[in-house]
Amino acid sequence: MLALAYNAGVRLPSQMIAESIGANPVTIRRVVADLAAAGLVDTQPGPGGGATLTRPASRITVKDVHEALGEPPFIDGHRKEPRAHCDVSRCMPQVVSRLNDAVAKKAGPILRATTLQALLDEEVEA
Amino acid sequence: MLALAYNAGVRLPSQMIAESIGANPVTIRRVVADLAAAGLVDTQPGPGGGATLTRPASRITVKDVHEALGEPPFIDGHRKEPRAHCDVSRCMPQVVSRLNDAVAKKAGPILRATTLQALLDEEVEA
DNA sequence: AAAACTGTAATGATAAAAGCTACAAATAGG
DNA sequence: CCTATTTGTAGCTTTTATCATTACAGTTTT
Numbered sequence: 001m002l003a004l005a006y007n008a009g010v011r012l013p014s015q016m017i018a019e020s021i022g023a024n025p026v027t028i029r030r031v032v033a034d035l036a037a038a039g040l041v042d043t044q045p046g047p048g049g050g051a052t053l054t055r056p057a058s059r060i061t062v063k064d065v066h067e068a069l070g071e072p073p074f075i076d077g078h079r080k081e082p083r084a085h086c087d088v089s090r091c092m093p094q095v096v097s098r099l100n101d102a103v104a105k106k107a108g109p110i111l112r113a114t115t116l117q118a119l120l121d122e123e124v125e126a
Numbered sequence: 127m128l129a130l131a132y133n134a135g136v137r138l139p140s141q142m143i144a145e146s147i148g149a150n151p152v153t154i155r156r157v158v159a160d161l162a163a164a165g166l167v168d169t170q171p172g173p174g175g176g177a178t179l180t181r182p183a184s185r186i187t188v189k190d191v192h193e194a195l196g197e198p199p200f201i202d203g204h205r206k207e208p209r210a211h212c213d214v215s216r217c218m219p220q221v222v223s224r225l226n227d228a229v230a231k232k233a234g235p236i237l238r239a240t241t242l243q244a245l246l247d248e249e250v251e252a
Numbered sequence: 253a254a255a256a257c258t259g260t261a262a263t264g265a266t267a268a269a270a271g272c273t274a275c276a277a278a279t280a281g282g
Numbered sequence: 283c284c285t286a287t288t289t290g291t292a293g294c295t296t297t298t299a300t301c302a303t304t305a306c307a308g309t310t311t312t
Contacts, residue, residue, distance in 0.1 A: 002214045002221070013288060020212040023204075024271045029289065045289040046279030062225065074200040074229065078149075078301090079267085086146040088128045091250045095128070098249065099188065099240070103200065106232040114225070123224065124217045139257065150302045155258065171257040172310030204270090205298085 001065055004041060005057035005116040006124065011050035031069075038068030057120060063111035074107060075100040127191055130167060131183035131242040132250065137176035157195070164194030183246060189237035200233060201226040 003017050014028040032051050035041045040060060043051045053060060066072070077096040083089040129143050140154040158177050161167045166186060169177045179186060192198070203222040209215040 002218070006214050015288085020209060021215045021218075022206050022209050026272075026291085027270060029291085030270095033290065043289065044279075045277075045287080046281095047287045048280065049278085049288045051289095074233070080148050083146060083148050086129075087250055088132050089147045092128070092147075095245050095249045099237075102236050102240075103229070103233045106236060107200070107229045110228050110232060111225075114228075119221050123221045124213055141257085152260085152303075153301060156260085159259065169258065170310075171259085171308075172312095173256045174311065175257045175309085177258095 001035065001040070001053075001060070001116055002119060002124070004051060004053050005060075005120055008053065008057060011044060011048065011052045013050035016050070034070075035065070035068050038064070040064055040068055053116075057116035058118075060116045061112050062114045062116075062119075063108060065116075066111055071104075073100045074103045127161065127166070127179075127186070127242055128245060128250070130177060130179050131186075131246055134179065134183060137170060137174065137178045139176035142176070160196070161191070161194050164190070166190055166194055179242075183242035184244075186242045187238050188240045188242075188245075189234060191242075192237055197230075199226045200229045 003020065004012060014025040014032065017023075017032075018025040018028045032041060032043060036043050036051070039054060041051045042054050043049070075096060077092055082092055129146065130138060140151040140158065143149075143158075144151040144154045158167060158169060162169050162177070165180060167177045168180050169175070201222060203218055208218055
């Protein structure tokens, strides 16, 4: 997203993004597809095609991106199934979930207040 | 830690913790060793040995545990080395680090206000 | 002295993430 | 209309991180 913000107005093909960040074009397309489904980017096939932001970087927040990617947790436990016979183990998913919700609630305003443009201005080129 | 809090006053061997949560005793010992190094638990070898909290669960916070485990990040980027020739890619570690710091700053008070005892009371047995 | 622990190292297994190959569908431009 | 470019997606392989396993020296209790 910062790459797209940096190159506002230009359609970037997955190939170009992939090269500049050292990833695979398919991986890029997979992520971009999620972002497009959330309405943050617009993609177009064919020559001169690629991805571009649907609105200015000053009106896209990190929260928008976080949501578009399915809100991955800030805190997570181990993946194993809890053991039903253990009172503590059995409740761990709820404990972790509650903690994550609490953190997410506090993090939300920060992520919502941070725009891609702000990140570009503060961190890139500076 | 919740298992130890639940069994306050009793020394739990790694074998017992491992069985009840479906993990390996060695994995438990590794984590417990970190917690012991941070002064949160006390371990003892030999028969009747094991781990126990060094102070009441009401005076151990989730923040204590988070710190003991090396403050794993709330937000992290991909592991690849940034590409030096790309302005955006090059700055990604800083961008991610800043975001994480901001979230950590807001999450800190919550984690500090949440004691193991509170988690036991609210989530376990309820 | 024997048994029950911890701590830690070395190695093996497993699962999640990312990469790779391939191809149908869309689009632009000659 | 034909070719080249690009997305979207499926299927498979490779890589990487995590956890499990085995092994053993050191400590403590009985």
